[in-house]
Amino acid sequence: MGLSPFRRAGSLSKPAASNSSEPTGRSSSLKNRSVIFGLLAALFLFAIGCTKDGMSTWDAYGPVAQKQLDLFNVLLWVMVAVFFLVEGALLYAIIRYRKRPGQPKPPQIHGNTTLEVTLTIIPTILVLGLGIWSVFTLFDLQDPDPDGPTPLHVNVTAHQWWFEFEYPDAGNGKKIITANELRIPVDRPITLQLESDDVIHSFWVPKLAGKLDMVPTRKNNMWFQADSDKIDDELPVTLYGQCAELCGIAHALMRFRVTVMEQAGFDSWAAAYGPPPTNSAKAKAGQQLFAANCTLCHTIDGPDDPALSASRLTGFLTGGDITPVPAPNLTDLRTRSTLAAGIIDLSETSLRDWLRNPEDIKAGNYMSERAVLYQNGAASLTDEEIDALIGYLLDLP
Amino acid sequence: MTTVDHKRIAILYGVTAFIFLLIGGLEAGVIRMQLASADNDLIGAGRFNEMFTMHATTMVFMVIMPLGVSFFNFVIPLAIGARDVAFPRLNALSFWIFLFGAVLMHMSFVVNQVPDAGWFSYANLTEKPFSPNRGLDFWSISLLVMGVASVAGALNFIVTIINMRAPGMTFMRMPVFVWMTLITSILLVLAFPVITVGLIELTLDRNFGTHFFIPAEGGDPILWQHLFWIFGHPEVYILILPPMGIVSEILPTFSRKPLFGYPFVVFSGIVIGIMGWAVWSHHMFTVGLGPVANSVFTITTMLIAVPTGVKIFNWIGTLWKGAIEFTTPMLFALGFVALFIIGGLSGVSHAVSPSDFQQQDTYYIVAHIHYVLFGGSMFGIFAGAYYWFPKITGRMMDETIGKINFWLIFIGMNLTFFPMHFLGLNGMPRRIYTYSAELGWENLNRIASFGYIVLFVGILVFIYNILKARNSRRVSHDPWDAPGLEWSIASPPPAYNFAEIPQIQGRDHYWIVKEKAEAAGTPITEPEALVDPSSIHMPSPSYWPIFTAVGVTLIGGGLLSHYALSFVGGVIAMMGVIGWSNEPAAAPSDHH
Numbered sequence: 001m002g003l004s005p006f007r008r009a010g011s012l013s014k015p016a017a018s019n020s021s022e023p024t025g026r027s028s029s030l031k032n033r034s035v036i037f038g039l040l041a042a043l044f045l046f047a048i049g050c051t052k053d054g055m056s057t058w059d060a061y062g063p064v065a066q067k068q069l070d071l072f073n074v075l076l077w078v079m080v081a082v083f084f085l086v087e088g089a090l091l092y093a094i095i096r097y098r099k100r101p102g103q104p105k106p107p108q109i110h111g112n113t114t115l116e117v118t119l120t121i122i123p124t125i126l127v128l129g130l131g132i133w134s135v136f137t138l139f140d141l142q143d144p145d146p147d148g149p150t151p152l153h154v155n156v157t158a159h160q161w162w163f164e165f166e167y168p169d170a171g172n173g174k175k176i177i178t179a180n181e182l183r184i185p186v187d188r189p190i191t192l193q194l195e196s197d198d199v200i201h202s203f204w205v206p207k208l209a210g211k212l213d214m215v216p217t218r219k220n221n222m223w224f225q226a227d228s229d230k231i232d233d234e235l236p237v238t239l240y241g242q243c244a245e246l247c248g249i250a251h252a253l254m255r256f257r258v259t260v261m262e263q264a265g266f267d268s269w270a271a272a273y274g275p276p277p278t279n280s281a282k283a284k285a286g287q288q289l290f291a292a293n294c295t296l297c298h299t300i301d302g303p304d305d306p307a308l309s310a311s312r313l314t315g316f317l318t319g320g321d322i323t324p325v326p327a328p329n330l331t332d333l334r335t336r337s338t339l340a341a342g343i344i345d346l347s348e349t350s351l352r353d354w355l356r357n358p359e360d361i362k363a364g365n366y367m368s369e370r371a372v373l374y375q376n377g378a379a380s381l382t383d384e385e386i387d388a389l390i391g392y393l394l395d396l397p
Numbered sequence: 398m399t400t401v402d403h404k405r406i407a408i409l410y411g412v413t414a415f416i417f418l419l420i421g422g423l424e425a426g427v428i429r430m431q432l433a434s435a436d437n438d439l440i441g442a443g444r445f446n447e448m449f450t451m452h453a454t455t456m457v458f459m460v461i462m463p464l465g466v467s468f469f470n471f472v473i474p475l476a477i478g479a480r481d482v483a484f485p486r487l488n489a490l491s492f493w494i495f496l497f498g499a500v501l502m503h504m505s506f507v508v509n510q511v512p513d514a515g516w517f518s519y520a521n522l523t524e525k526p527f528s529p530n531r532g533l534d535f536w537s538i539s540l541l542v543m544g545v546a547s548v549a550g551a552l553n554f555i556v557t558i559i560n561m562r563a564p565g566m567t568f569m570r571m572p573v574f575v576w577m578t579l580i581t582s583i584l585l586v587l588a589f590p591v592i593t594v595g596l597i598e599l600t601l602d603r604n605f606g607t608h609f610f611i612p613a614e615g616g617d618p619i620l621w622q623h624l625f626w627i628f629g630h631p632e633v634y635i636l637i638l639p640p641m642g643i644v645s646e647i648l649p650t651f652s653r654k655p656l657f658g659y660p661f662v663v664f665s666g667i668v669i670g671i672m673g674w675a676v677w678s679h680h681m682f683t684v685g686l687g688p689v690a691n692s693v694f695t696i697t698t699m700l701i702a703v704p705t706g707v708k709i710f711n712w713i714g715t716l717w718k719g720a721i722e723f724t725t726p727m728l729f730a731l732g733f734v735a736l737f738i739i740g741g742l743s744g745v746s747h748a749v750s751p752s753d754f755q756q757q758d759t760y761y762i763v764a765h766i767h768y769v770l771f772g773g774s775m776f777g778i779f780a781g782a783y784y785w786f787p788k789i790t791g792r793m794m795d796e797t798i799g800k801i802n803f804w805l806i807f808i809g810m811n812l813t814f815f816p817m818h819f820l821g822l823n824g825m826p827r828r829i830y831t832y833s834a835e836l837g838w839e840n841l842n843r844i845a846s847f848g849y850i851v852l853f854v855g856i857l858v859f860i861y862n863i864l865k866a867r868n869s870r871r872v873s874h875d876p877w878d879a880p881g882l883e884w885s886i887a888s889p890p891p892a893y894n895f896a897e898i899p900q901i902q903g904r905d906h907y908w909i910v911k912e913k914a915e916a917a918g919t920p921i922t923e924p925e926a927l928v929d930p931s932s933i934h935m936p937s938p939s940y941w942p943i944f945t946a947v948g949v950t951l952i953g954g955g956l957l958s959h960y961a962l963s964f965v966g967g968v969i970a971m972m973g974v975i976g977w978s979n980e981p982a983a984a985p986s987d988h989h
Contacts, residue, residue: 210753
């Protein structure tokens with residue numbers, strides 16, 4: 001990567017300055033050794049400094065992130081060049097003009113207006129140039145190309161501490177609402193409308209685009225796209241996202257995933273979206289338990305039958321004075337890869353751990369704070385009940 | 398406790414702020430230890446949020462600002478040839494209110510309801526439903542109390558600098574540090590009312606049922622961000638301009654050359670002070686203000702880099718062709734320039750809003766602010782501490798230990814904060830207490846945490862050096878052969894500062910005086926002779942400032958506990974003001 005000078009600058013030039021500014025002269029072998037040491041340190045930093053993993057902004061998967069990265073890369077070279085020029089001048093002055101024994105008083109120069117004006121104008125031109133380019137990029141990235149493929153629209157709502165994704169148009173009239181896992185088709189612009197249900201959050205998938213805040217009362221719009229020619233791995237590919245604005249105690253645990261899929265794969269996921277089947281008696285029991293214990297906050301889409309309504313009513317009546325908060329729609333939980341806003345991989349075991357004690361996995365979550373079954377020991381679920389619930393949610397045999 | 402002498406108040410400010418530096422530093426240590434490894438669970442999320450909130454709040458309001466004020470207090474009257482500040486009792490009041498406000502803020506630890514919404518405390522996370530404990534009330538009310546101190550202090554210095562300069566000290570002969578103090582004080586007076594409005598609105602929202610920032614009730618959380626950053630960005634310059642002034646004193650002294658381009662340095666400071674009001678929304682690029690607003694703030698932010706660059710060129714110009722002596726204050730001043738260049742460059746990169754969308758709220762920003770506020774402000778402050786220490790105490794800090802101190806802090810600082818640039822670009826958000834190992838952030842975090850230890854040892858060495866200096870040799874009144882007026886009097890200076898108010902002969906007054914004396918064959922070896930203090934009328938000590946400060950703080954403390962206490966505080970403050978105004982007038986110090 002084009003990073004090495006930037007990195008070397010921080011580690012190497014300072015120690016070099018240190019040696020030359022020692023009051024007494026040192027032998028050149030020591031100087032050489034320090035240069036070699038500095039180079040090694042720079043290499044070491046280079047080796048670990050820049051990654052393309054997970055959340056890295058160095059690896060753009062689409063046009064928006066790419067244009068932002070291009071701008072940063074140019075900026076980086078400008079910074080590196082200015083850094084070397086200015087730190088170089090500083091270092092030169094420090095070494096060249098250090099006081100020598102018996103040196104007379106140096107010339108008393110008060111300034112040089114021509115030089116000053118020149119050194120004011122040059123940076124002004126430089127920063128204005130960068131500024132104008134930034135402004136063009138800003139407007140360029142505002143909307144997707146109107147002549148390109150039809151964008152897919154997603155409404156994103158942030159909650160403390162998870163993300164809700166709603167696809168108004170993807171389900172052929174069917175409502176598709178999911179949480180913490182955004183599935184998107186490749187090579188197609190995705191337009192997103194961002195809102196918040198409580199405090200300010202920020203929506204960020206570094207490999208697709210820079211962040212945009214999610215503000216209560218405001219609807220912010222952004223777009224991005226994943227390009228197949230920028231993705232080396234076989235699709236589907238999973239990218240990391242995270243909330244980037246402090247939003248309370250579980251801020252660090254408010255993560256999500258973006259799964260980039262072929263259009264066909266996305267379509268079949270959308271077509272299959274729906275509540276888990278209830279063919280077995282165990283699944284039916286799980287469904288009843290869900291209705292009675294979870295539906296103050298969670299939902300699973302599906303036909304409403306009288307038995308479920310009755311158990312839901314029981315749930316409300318025994319809910320006491322607990323204030324419900326919006327919680328993830330669990331209709332398609334069985335198709336997701338993570339749990340508790342992208343913190344742990346979803347499996348039968350991890351879901352069991354979560355249902356037994358959510359606080360262990362995600363400190364500060366509202367489920368363990370507000371749900372009756374965690375607040376009142378008598379109401380807590382037995383192991384068999386948890387098994388039934390898991391069997392229903394994950395559609396296990 | 399009753400002193401009104403600006404030099405003693407300076408020491409009170411310095412020592413208090415240094416204690417808070419240690420507290421804030423330990424908070425940073427907790428943060429670094431928590432982040433040293435992935436999926437760490439050393440302290441919980443709640444404590445972590447408290448730590449970074451209090452770390453930043455402490456460092457900004459209780460360390461760098463008062464350390465700056467400490468230098469204002471000690472140096473300004475001496476550098477302009479005055480016997481004290483314009484309002485000595487008001488000066489004492491500022492200190493006591495600052496101290497009590499800071500203590501009030503830290504009472505939140507005693508009751509374990511610590512502020513935890515970040516130093517910027519974005520609404521509406523700060524509203525009652527999301528922050529039910531009293532932490533945010535401690536935060537807003539203590540800041541309101543400390544704001545009184547800041548504004549009173551700033552007004553005092555504006556009046557002092559404008560009115561109390563010795564004859565011959567025209568504006569364009571004032572030392573750059575005096576100029577920067579003047580600009581900083583004006584910024585303070587203008588910026589604090591804005592945050593005060595915000596803090597009062599927040600306090601009302603939380604305690605009295607208003608809804609300035611509550612969206613469900615028609616309030617606007619973004620309003621808070623505007624208020625906060627209209628204050629917050631000038632605040633950044635309030636933190637950096639005084640150290641810039643300090644460095645502009647030290648570089649010429651040890652290059653044996655006058656400051657290069659004095660008018661450019663002064664005017665770039667003024668331009669920064671003015672333009673600092675037009676860039677606040679660059680903290681809000683990702684709020685969704687739209688491309689037009691983002692464009693405007695991109696351009697204004699870009700342009701503010703120009704006057705900053707002008708200063709750097711002039712500092713290098715000062716070194717050019719000089720005879721540079723590497724004393725400890727000079728090393729810190731050079732460190733300031735070297736590190737501030739890095740902070741300035743990364744600052745330009747945030748101005749580019751499209752690329753800032755990726756960097757906003759990541760560790761890249763954390764790296765930037767620490768290069769500016771630690772590499773910049775704190776290095777300037779260390780430079781100033783080493784530089785003026787012989788004037789303050791009449792004794793020298795050890796130069797060898799001073800150099801060890803410098804290198805430890807310099808290396809520790811770079812080890813801690815340089816890797817954070819990469820962490821940010823590798824996608825690590827700020828203010829997260831834990832991260833997953835698969836994201837590859839662990840190694841760089843380890844280096845940063847190790848660097849913290851080096852940095853901390855460096856600070857300990859500084860303390861050791863100060864303690865050791867108690868027994869060190871006495872030095873002459875002018876150990877650095879410095880140009881400033883303050884070096885012409887005895888060390889430590891007598892209470893009345895100048896027996897006779899000097900006639901200023903130019904910029905770098907004392908250099909001119911010494912040169913003339915040398916040319917006349919009578920080189921100056923002694924400070925201005927001491928005179929009988931009773932022959933000079935100085936303001937007498939007063940206990941009304943501390944009395945009034947107790948009252949003002951109790952008003953705030955009452956809002957946090959029982960409103961009756963506020964009433965008592967109000968009565969005490971009122972009595973203090975009445976007693977104050979009836980105290981026998983002390984004639985202004987320099988007319989007698």
